[in-house]
Amino acid sequence: MSITLKDIQNNGVVGAGGAGFPTHVKLQAEPEYIIVNAAECEPLLHKDMQLLEFYGDAFIDGLNQVIKITNATSAIIGIKSKHESIIANLQKKITANIKICPMDDFYPAGDEITLIHQTTGRIVEPGQLPISQGCIVQNVETIINIALNKPIVEKFLTIAGEVKNPMTVKVPVGTTFAQVLEYFEITTKNYIIREGGMMMGTVQTNLDAVVTKRTGGLIILPTDHNCAVTYKRYSEPKNTIRIAKAACDQCNFCTELCPRYLLGYPVRPELAMRNIMFSSDDDQRINIGNAFCCECNLCTLFSCPEGLDPAGATFIEKRVAQEQEKWQGLPVKAHPMMPYRKVPTKKLMQRLDVLKYQDKGPLQSIQFNPVFVRIPLLQHIGATAKAVVVVGQHVKKYDLIGEAKTGISANIHASINGTVTVANEKEIVIERRL
Ligand code: SF4
Ligand code: SF4
Structure with a gap:
């Protein structure tokens, strides 16, 4: 069965890997490669590998649908080589236009820019989208959702x-x-x-x-x-700033292990810390390159030997830098030490x-x-969907309850049979019909 962009739009498919970008918009690009993010690098999470194991046929079907919709030349599945049996199973199913790229077990292998570099050798320039290098990236679950062709x-x-x-x-x-x-x-x-x-x-x-x-x-x-304490301590930017002013010894480990810096990006967490140390309230220095931090948190949760929060300091600069003029640096080039500075997942888990x-x-x-569900009308990047049901209305699972606005937005559907008890501009609550 051929699935169309309209089907994907109607079903409210969005990036299931966390970003939530509406898939029907992303697939309007004309890439050379579809890069599948099967790198699953967050410690303790196993969803994508389980889906590849049990929904392998749907995954390959969905991937072929994506190739057809976008007219891509081929697809590359970026997956860690340690998943030998899953790779062996996929090898049996893939067609000639799909390749598997086995990757090392490191963090953050699933970062979009890192993944594109690992699978194609190309580097997306700072501030550009993957399509500038002929790629779009799709997550495993999103591809399966496309194949299942049902409202999400x-x-x-x-x-x-x-x-x-x-x-x-x-x-x-x-x-x-x-x-x-x-x-x-x-x-x-x-x-x-x-x-x-x-x-x-x-x-x-x-x-x-x-x-x-x-x-x-x-x-x-x-x-x-330990991590819960660290998350709490640095949930307040004032703590990040206070501790940065007092304790950073500028050893540079945060930058030397930063995956974006290693790709040649102008991301410098140690500079963010230095800027905090040497700026006064009315003279805020800023490294505009920190706009390209991917928020992987490696510098805070792994690299810094002092337990400081260079990631938090970089996020502060990122918010300001994104408001400023566009990056106009030279084309970037990967650091020669990059292959030696991948942080192994096991080592990271030990540190965490x-x-x-x-x-x-x-x-x-x-x-x-669930006896009730509370369904937000904004679960994606873009405009909030508009409620199309009213309080007291009976709905069935899969019914449209929130209609996408024009532009970047996504449809929202009922996830259970029941009666609408709340319908406003933010959410729809449905109580199960017993
Ligand atoms: S934040 Fe930590 S890792 Fe970075 S320069 Fe300061 S002490 Fe070193
Ligand atoms: S969170 Fe830290 S390590 Fe990750 S990209 Fe940003 S600055 Fe680099």
């Missing part, structure tokens, strides 16, 4: 950390974290939830937060875990103190029956 009303995610049985599950969009975690035995009393990954995720203490089309995982950590957790997340078929 469920999300795969890994639950890991302080839980008895870590696993990957499929959850109706809009289910609260509290309702998800009812199915898990949490092995610590006081905990935080790291949503989306140890490195690039966010801390969520509110159990009323909901699963969206972008949620990739929930990691449960004790509140006194998560080796003690079961590093697995088998796909399990759990039937989640």
